[in-house]
Amino acid sequence: MLKITELVGGYGDKNIVDDVSFQVSKGSMLGILGPNGSGKSTMMKLISGVLPLKSGKIEIKEKSITDFGAKELARQMAVLPQLHAHAFAHTVRETVSLGRYPHQSGWFSSWSEEDETAVTEAMRLMNITHYEHTQIDRLSGGEQQRVFVAQALAQNAKILLLDEPTNHLDINHQKELLDTIKKQAIEKELTVVSIFHDINIASMYCDQLLLLDHGKIIRMGEPHEVVREQDIEAVYRTRVSNHPHPELPKPQVTLLPGIKRQTEEWEIRAEDFAVSPNMVLYQSEVPLKTVSSAVINAGAGWFRTFINRHVDMNYNIDDSLIEMTGFIEELGFKPTDTVGMMTAVQTQDAIVKEYEASFGSIVIAVTAGIGNAVDVSKALERAVQVGTINTWIMVNGKLSDEAFIQAMITATEAKTKALHLEGVMDPLTNTLATGTSTDSCLVAATQQGEHLPYAGPITELGKLIGAGVFECTVEAIGLYREAKKA
Numbered sequence: 001m002l003k004i005t006e007l008v009g010g011y012g013d014k015n016i017v018d019d020v021s022f023q024v025s026k027g028s029m030l031g032i033l034g035p036n037g038s039g040k041s042t043m044m045k046l047i048s049g050v051l052p053l054k055s056g057k058i059e060i061k062e063k064s065i066t067d068f069g070a071k072e073l074a075r076q077m078a079v080l081p082q083l084h085a086h087a088f089a090h091t092v093r094e095t096v097s098l099g100r101y102p103h104q105s106g107w108f109s110s111w112s113e114e115d116e117t118a119v120t121e122a123m124r125l126m127n128i129t130h131y132e133h134t135q136i137d138r139l140s141g142g143e144q145q146r147v148f149v150a151q152a153l154a155q156n157a158k159i160l161l162l163d164e165p166t167n168h169l170d171i172n173h174q175k176e177l178l179d180t181i182k183k184q185a186i187e188k189e190l191t192v193v194s195i196f197h198d199i200n201i202a203s204m205y206c207d208q209l210l211l212l213d214h215g216k217i218i219r220m221g222e223p224h225e226v227v228r229e230q231d232i233e234a235v236y237r238t239r240v241s242n243h244p245h246p247e248l249p250k251p252q253v254t255l256l257p258g259i260k261r262q263t264e265e266w267e268i269r270a271e272d273f274a275v276s277p278n279m280v281l282y283q284s285e286v287p288l289k290t291v292s293s294a295v296i297n298a299g300a301g302w303f304r305t306f307i308n309r310h311v312d313m314n315y316n317i318d319d320s321l322i323e324m325t326g327f328i329e330e331l332g333f334k335p336t337d338t339v340g341m342m343t344a345v346q347t348q349d350a351i352v353k354e355y356e357a358s359f360g361s362i363v364i365a366v367t368a369g370i371g372n373a374v375d376v377s378k379a380l381e382r383a384v385q386v387g388t389i390n391t392w393i394m395v396n397g398k399l400s401d402e403a404f405i406q407a408m409i410t411a412t413e414a415k416t417k418a419l420h421l422e423g424v425m426d427p428l429t430n431t432l433a434t435g436t437s438t439d440s441c442l443v444a445a446t447q448q449g450e451h452l453p454y455a456g457p458i459t460e461l462g463k464l465i466g467a468g469v470f471e472c473t474v475e476a477i478g479l480y481r482e483a484k485k486a
């Protein structure tokens with residue numbers, strides 16, 4: 001639909017955009033990314049005909065834009081510029097109506113029903129109808145931005161060129177505006193080219209991205225091909241970390257600050273774990289990076305309070321999230337800063353041990369209730385009964401994402417081995433148990449000191465986790481059995 005070939009252009013003798021080629025098909029959205037001054041707006045001005053080309057070709061439906069008359073081109077292409085040179089004496093409706101000028105033969109003399117419908121529809125889409133008679137200079141920056149987008153939509157062109165359409169908008173209005181544009185692009189088969197400063201928003205909404213630097217294309221492709229740490233870091237000259245969007249198959253970046261976080265040195269020590277009949281409690285003065293399958297705050301995060309709480313055998317787990325949150329609050333802790341687990345085991349029987357390593361040390365804490373142990377290979381054949389082995393691995397070191405995952409695997413294998421050695425059986429299948437039905441595992445690290453990229457059994461960290469979890473689980477099973485006998 002829109003094809004750009006070897007585009008060169010700029011101001012005076014200075015070329016800003018240098019040899020840019022790309023095409024965008026109808027119904028799809030291309031996002032232009034690049035640092036300040038990289039030539040994004042200049043490229044838009046060249047495409048929209050505001051600036052003359054030095055060389056290259058711009059074609060709409062295989063016809064060069066130089067072959068279009070000004071009004072004919074405006075019927076094909078609507079532009080939302082970065083800076084608005086609009087007369088602010090207009091009302092909202094009048095401003096949006098200006099978008100209809102390419103469809104007029106004489107100014108306002110030929111105002112048709114189609115014009116009226118387009119303006120009304122554009123105002124509805126941008127949710128600005130309720131202040132259609134308000135003077136535009138009485139609106140906030142974000143409200144004005146929506147008026148100008150409505151003006152571009154009212155033009156009913158098949159190509160939309162947008163320079164930072166979400167400028168001034170709060171997150172909800174960003175989402176609403178881009179949802180609307182995306183929906184319009186799909187339903188009306190619009191071709192959308194839009195400049196973005198927000199890489200994450202661009203990644204979420206665009207089918208293709210183009211990364212510009214010094215007027216040249218550095219990368220172009222689907223978001224996963226463009227939003228890559230090394231390219232974003234090189235072009236924007238800043239550190240970022242890449243991670244997946246929680247719902248969409250689109251990469252997102254997080255900015256990493258240039259200034260290191262000012263946290264005090266912290267060492268996790270076994271002696272600082274408070275073990276009582278109510279719970280195992282560990283409090284860190286610095287947030288620990290944590291990955292867990294806990295009841296409260298499972299998944300990944302940074303937390304300072306860690307609770308493994310004793311609950312009655314008959315505890316109703318249906319509303320455990322709310323109940324556990326209340327419990328944490330009653331203790332004076334913040335649920336947003338706490339990882340919480342539960343167990344029916346006597347928590348004073350928890351085993352907490354510290355293991356020294358060349359990189360620092362690790363602390364392992366285990367509670368093991370094996371009354372309802374499960375042979376996971378036969379889990380399909382058995383009814384579910386709650387049982388819990390809770391395993392914490394706290395590391396004085398700096399773990400990579402891989403290390404967190406490997407630590408979980410290593411700990412699980414060690415736990416299973418402990419159950420085998422202890423001859424723990426699945427009472428329903430009468431085979432060796434591998435764990436219980438609701439085991440939880442937690443790996444937390446200070447993220448200070450030595451970088452530990454891996455935690456499999458080939459590494460010192462993995463060896464310690466393996467030996468430590470095995471030893472602690474064996475001892476915890478021993479205490480559980482003794483308590484049952486008593």
Ligand SMILES: Nc1ncnc2c1ncn2[C@@H]1O[C@H](COP(=O)(O)OP(=O)(O)OP(=O)(O)O)[C@@H](O)[C@H]1O
Binds near residue numbers: 034035038040
């Ligand atoms: N009217 C102009 N005359 C001369 N040079 C200009 C003009 N407008 C922009 N430039 C220069 O062109 C270069 C690219 O500017 P452009 O506005 O295209 O960048 P951009 O990528 O849109 O930046 P930003 O993210 O800051 O909006 C800059 O070095 C700028 O100084």
